[in-house]
Amino acid sequence: xxxxxxxxxxxxxxxxxxxxxxxxxxxETPVIPNEEEVITTLTLTLSSDGNDDVVLKFQDxxxxxxxxxxxxxxxxxxxxxxxxxxxxKVENELEDPAENITEEVEEExxxxxxxxxxxNDILSYSYSDQDENGNPIGIESEIMTGTDGSTTLTITLxxxxxxxxxxxxxxxxxxxxxxxxxxxxFDIDVEE
Amino acid sequence: MSKSKLIYxxxxxxxxxxxxxxxxxxxxxxxxxxxxxxxxxxxxxIYVAETKTGAVSSEDGHFILKDLCLGEYHLHISHIGCETExxxxxxxxxxxxxxTLNHTGEMLHEVQIEGEQEKRSTENxxxxxxxxxxxxxxxxxxxxxxxxxxxxxxxxxxxxxxPVIHGLYGNRISILNHGIVQAGxxxxxxxxxxxxxxxxxxxxxxxGVGSVAYQGSSLGSLILIESxxxxxxxxxxxxxxxxxxxxxxxxxxxxxxxxxGKFAAWRVGVTGRYSGDQxxxxxxxxxxxxREYSAFAQVExxxxxxxxxxxxxxxxxxxxxxxxxxxxxxxxxxxxALERDEPFYTQDEFSYDISAPYQQVNHHLAKLSLQxxxxxxxxxxxxxxxxWDYRKEFDVRRGGRSDTPALSLDQNSQFFExxxxxxxxxxxxxxxxxxxxxxxxxxxxxGILPLIPDYISDKYGGYITFTNQREKIKTEIGxxxxxxxxxxxxxxxxxxxxxxxxxxxxxGFNAQAGITYQPVxxxxxxFNLGAAVRNPEVNERYSQxxxxxVGAIExxxxxxxEERSLKATLSVGGESKEKVFWEVLAYAQWIDDYxxxxxxxxxxxxxxxxFPVYKYEQTQALIYGADASVIYEFSDRLNIQGTYSFxxxxxxxxxxxxxxxxxxxxxxxxxxxIPEAIGLKNIELNLEYGYVFEETHVDPELDIAPPPPxxxxxxxxxxxxxxxxxxxxTFYTRGENLLNTTYRDYLNRLRYFADDLGINxxxxxKVAF
Numbered sequence: 001x002x003x004x005x006x007x008x009x010x011x012x013x014x015x016x017x018x019x020x021x022x023x024x025x026x027x028e029t030p031v032i033p034n035e036e037e038v039i040t041t042l043t044l045t046l047s048s049d050g051n052d053d054v055v056l057k058f059q060d061x062x063x064x065x066x067x068x069x070x071x072x073x074x075x076x077x078x079x080x081x082x083x084x085x086x087x088x089k090v091e092n093e094l095e096d097p098a099e100n101i102t103e104e105v106e107e108e109x110x111x112x113x114x115x116x117x118x119x120n121d122i123l124s125y126s127y128s129d130q131d132e133n134g135n136p137i138g139i140e141s142e143i144m145t146g147t148d149g150s151t152t153l154t155i156t157l158x159x160x161x162x163x164x165x166x167x168x169x170x171x172x173x174x175x176x177x178x179x180x181x182x183x184x185x186f187d188i189d190v191e192e
Numbered sequence: 193m194s195k196s197k198l199i200y201x202x203x204x205x206x207x208x209x210x211x212x213x214x215x216x217x218x219x220x221x222x223x224x225x226x227x228x229x230x231x232x233x234x235x236x237x238i239y240v241a242e243t244k245t246g247a248v249s250s251e252d253g254h255f256i257l258k259d260l261c262l263g264e265y266h267l268h269i270s271h272i273g274c275e276t277e278x279x280x281x282x283x284x285x286x287x288x289x290x291x292t293l294n295h296t297g298e299m300l301h302e303v304q305i306e307g308e309q310e311k312r313s314t315e316n317x318x319x320x321x322x323x324x325x326x327x328x329x330x331x332x333x334x335x336x337x338x339x340x341x342x343x344x345x346x347x348x349x350x351x352x353x354x355p356v357i358h359g360l361y362g363n364r365i366s367i368l369n370h371g372i373v374q375a376g377x378x379x380x381x382x383x384x385x386x387x388x389x390x391x392x393x394x395x396x397x398x399x400g401v402g403s404v405a406y407q408g409s410s411l412g413s414l415i416l417i418e419s420x421x422x423x424x425x426x427x428x429x430x431x432x433x434x435x436x437x438x439x440x441x442x443x444x445x446x447x448x449x450x451x452x453g454k455f456a457a458w459r460v461g462v463t464g465r466y467s468g469d470q471x472x473x474x475x476x477x478x479x480x481x482x483r484e485y486s487a488f489a490q491v492e493x494x495x496x497x498x499x500x501x502x503x504x505x506x507x508x509x510x511x512x513x514x515x516x517x518x519x520x521x522x523x524x525x526x527x528x529a530l531e532r533d534e535p536f537y538t539q540d541e542f543s544y545d546i547s548a549p550y551q552q553v554n555h556h557l558a559k560l561s562l563q564x565x566x567x568x569x570x571x572x573x574x575x576x577x578x579x580w581d582y583r584k585e586f587d588v589r590r591g592g593r594s595d596t597p598a599l600s601l602d603q604n605s606q607f608f609e610x611x612x613x614x615x616x617x618x619x620x621x622x623x624x625x626x627x628x629x630x631x632x633x634x635x636x637x638x639g640i641l642p643l644i645p646d647y648i649s650d651k652y653g654g655y656i657t658f659t660n661q662r663e664k665i666k667t668e669i670g671x672x673x674x675x676x677x678x679x680x681x682x683x684x685x686x687x688x689x690x691x692x693x694x695x696x697x698x699x700g701f702n703a704q705a706g707i708t709y710q711p712v713x714x715x716x717x718x719f720n721l722g723a724a725v726r727n728p729e730v731n732e733r734y735s736q737x738x739x740x741x742v743g744a745i746e747x748x749x750x751x752x753x754e755e756r757s758l759k760a761t762l763s764v765g766g767e768s769k770e771k772v773f774w775e776v777l778a779y780a781q782w783i784d785d786y787x788x789x790x791x792x793x794x795x796x797x798x799x800x801x802x803f804p805v806y807k808y809e810q811t812q813a814l815i816y817g818a819d820a821s822v823i824y825e826f827s828d829r830l831n832i833q834g835t836y837s838f839x840x841x842x843x844x845x846x847x848x849x850x851x852x853x854x855x856x857x858x859x860x861x862x863x864x865x866i867p868e869a870i871g872l873k874n875i876e877l878n879l880e881y882g883y884v885f886e887e888t889h890v891d892p893e894l895d896i897a898p899p900p901p902x903x904x905x906x907x908x909x910x911x912x913x914x915x916x917x918x919x920x921x922t923f924y925t926r927g928e929n930l931l932n933t934t935y936r937d938y939l940n941r942l943r944y945f946a947d948d949l950g951i952n953x954x955x956x957x958k959v960a961f
Contacts (some may be wrong), residue, residue, distance in 0.1 A: 023351075025679075026648065026679045026681070027631070027633070027646045027647055027648045027679055027680070027681040027692070028633075028635075028646075028681075028685060029691055030634060030636070030642075030645070030646045030681050030682075030691060031638070032683055032689045033636040033637075033639050033640060033641065033642075033683075034636070035639055035640065035641065036591075036641055037589060037590060037591065037593055037639055037640070039799050041799075042799060058799060060797075060798055060799045061687045062685060062686050063641070063685065063798065064641075064685060064736075064737055064796070064798055065684075065685035065687075065736075066685075066686075066796070067686065067687075068797060069798065069799065071221075094687065098274055104591045105590075108591065111590075112590075118755075130285060135468075156524070156876060159521070159588065159590055160588060162536070168797055177528070177536035177537065178521075178525075178536070179520055179521035179522060179525060179588060180520070180521030180522040180525050180800055180801060181590065181800065182717050182799050182800060183521075183524060183799075183800055183801030184523055184799060189754035
């Protein structure tokens with residue numbers, strides 16, 4: 001059987017390929033997902049009687065993208081030996097108007113907790129709010145200053161921490177576990 | 193011998209028979225011969241299912257079955273180290289058969305060359321037959337293949353296991369499911385091949401320079417999953433198997449039925465698996481359960497003497513839990529996890545539940561082929577195949593979104609092929625043309641920017657190979673060209689979000705040559721050389737985003753150029769005095785512009801903290817290594833086997849070791865075969881100890897945690913067979929990590945979070961009819 005020779009096969013193969021190659025579509029324009037879960041902005045407002053409010057803000061609009069976040073102020077000033085009332089607001093500014101994520105954190109209070117730490121241990125903290133089980137959330141807190149000095153305040157929001165683990169309800173993150181949703185730092189000077 | 197007839201039968205254990213001839217006075221006489229030594233095989237069992245009578249072969253392999261009536265008989269032929277196989281004999285006169293048993297091939301399947309004029313035959317081939325597949329029925333494809341020397345796995349927990357061959361994995365090796373290159377999301381380190389290994393009659397690993405006959409193969413090794421053609425047997429036959437794993441309390445079952453019917457030959461099979469939390473020696477690994485539901489159907493029909501068609505469809509559906517404690521938000525979480533003895537969320541109670549994080553994967557394949565043969569030497573075959581792959585990955589998410597996938601990719605691929613094979617002079621020539629189109633779409637339901645973009649790719653390719661077999665030398669040479677046109681629609685990760693389009697036109701080349709020289713029957717040398725140009729994959733160019741589980745941002749580079757690679761393998765094997773069988777395979781692959789994930793100096797600050805950044809970069813790489821094995825047979829009932837393999841990967845620009853290269857390993861194995869005892873046949877006892885060395889060739893600073901220390905694992909297995917009426921039963925038990933050793937494996941990405949699996953005992957049986 002020599003009826004099928006190489007040339008014929010090549011021709012047939014070419015024809016099949018040509019037919020198959022007519023389809024040359026571009027992908028349809030992808031739907032840009034509605035990134036409602038993203039957190040772009042954390043604002044901590046510190047207020048105390050007789051002083052102006054101190055507003056610490058961390059804003060990163062492009063998420064994991066390459067643009068650096070904007071942190072204001074570059075260094076915040078607090079007074080010594082003062083008790084500040086802290087209120088945290090978390091937003092998604094990719095949405096217009098910006099979506100208030102604090103509400104979501106509050107609704108799922110038993111699954112969330114903010115933790116406060118500073119690099120030089122010159123601040124102290126206490127929680128002012130509770131979830132349905134009587135454990136802290138940290139949207140509202142009190143932050144106390146002592147002697148003067150410089151420090152870096154780190155605020156962490158954990159999702160699904162074990163709030164019953166040792167020290168967690170007192171604000172110690174060591175045994176909390178869970179995933180970090182937010183971890184931001186602010187430079188602070190505590191001054192006379 | 194006036195009524196003589198001639199039958200050739202090829203079965204799994206390589207039985208080949210020839211028969212000669214002349215009311216219940218008929219007989220079947222026969223001889224069982226070892227194909228390797230051409231001597232009679234003693235103590236083979238021949239059992240006639242219809243009459244419940246049998247015989248045992250004598251010292252020179254002869255047997256006789258007397259007092260048979262005219263009619264059809266199923267002969268069950270079994271021998272130690274070989275799964276029982278069935279021959280159908282239509283007795284119309286006294287019949288004499290000769291059965292050739294490839295017994296030593298079983299002992300050292302590495303040196304076995306089988307089949308009709310195999311085009312890959314100058315390469316190093318390892319086969320897992322149905323017996324080996326059944327013995328590891330509880331395992332997924334990756335774990336099953338890791339029993340092959342030179343094959344390891346890169347894992348994300350035990351249920352997500354990708355084969356690594358000679359240091360390459362993912363898109364750099366090809367997996368062929370029933371002749372079709374497996375599409376789907378093979379690029380992901382945490383994406384296991386979407387194939388049920390139990391659908392296969394044979395799984396072949398071709399360790400070498402790949403094959404030019406397939407699109408996408410670029411000097412990586414090949415894995416072939418084949419169900420084989422349906423034997424010409426008019427009765428319905430099949431088998432069912434069940435297995436139970438103590439670790440994870442997993443149940444699984446598989447069944448297959450086939451018939452060479454009057455209208456068409458058909459075969460169908462189903463598999464189900466259901467398991468819960470697996471455990472490390474000291475604790476349960478929470479959320480590591482697994483579900484799988486798979487099925488396949490195969491229909492073959494011939495038209496006249498020269499036309500043959502085949503339809504094969506399969507559906508693979510799985511849900512795989514990922515260790516809960518491995519789900520982290522940022523680098524701080526990862527550091528916390530690294531310091532813990534047991535992972536977060538560890539529970540005291542066992543559970544079958546699967547919750548976030550988990551993967552849900554569905555993969556469907558339909559293949560249709562039509563073959564026309566011309567004489568005995570040539571044929572032309574046209575094939576169409578479609579694959580539909582749906583992958584959803586669920587993460588632990590805020591605001592009740594855990595039920596919404598964080599990654600949702602739908603991929604459809606269509607494949608056409610026209611292949612022609614013939615003989616020109618003394619050479620076998622094969623040429624083929626292939627077209628593949630892939631449409632990859634992200635489902636925006638995720639609410640998260642996609643990790644890889646939407647794209648459509650059209651790939652056209654052609655190849656030609658020449659194979660020449662002479663008395664002692666077999667040579668092959670081949671080449672292929674591919675043209676790919678790829679259109680990409682990505683979403684930017686800058687604000688405002690916008691669609692960015694890319695168009696790529698790429699050419700790929702591949703050339704190979706191989707030679708096998710067998711100067712005497714007992715020795716064989718093979719050398720293979722390949723050169724290839726491989727183009728960057730979509731993930732290497734365009735991936736962007738946070739890689740969960742390693743707490744790192746991974747970014748592609750749209751400007752990557754193609755990889756150029758050269759690979760050589762040298763395989764030497766032989767035997768001495770039918771006692772010692774040995775083989776060494778050495779390989780080296782040099783890759784210019786090797787694409788890899790390179791750690792960057794920068795940390796990227798986000799609202800979730802600072803993340804290390806990895807970018808796809810190119811360098812010069814050298815990957816080399818060797819696999820060696822030796823078997824000593826004290827007798828045909830007792831043998832001892834030793835294996836050793838190592839792989840090195842070197843970044844030649846920085847002179848550092850490449851990450852994710854398997855560390856060296858050594859294994860010793862003792863096998864004892866008992867033909868008959870306590871009413872059971874073919875009792876096989878096996879004891880093995882394997883040691884994996886610590887990976888010392890990478891800079892520990894470049895990893896989140898240094899490579900774990902070396903570890904050794906003890907395993908054992910027992911299997912036995914028994915026949916009841918027309919049914920043939922195989923019972924087995926296998927123990928893994930019998931000493932309950934605590935260890936972590938360098939290539940298991942969950943090593944950052946938890947110990948690897950503790951002791952597991954598998955209990956299973958198979959019944960064939």
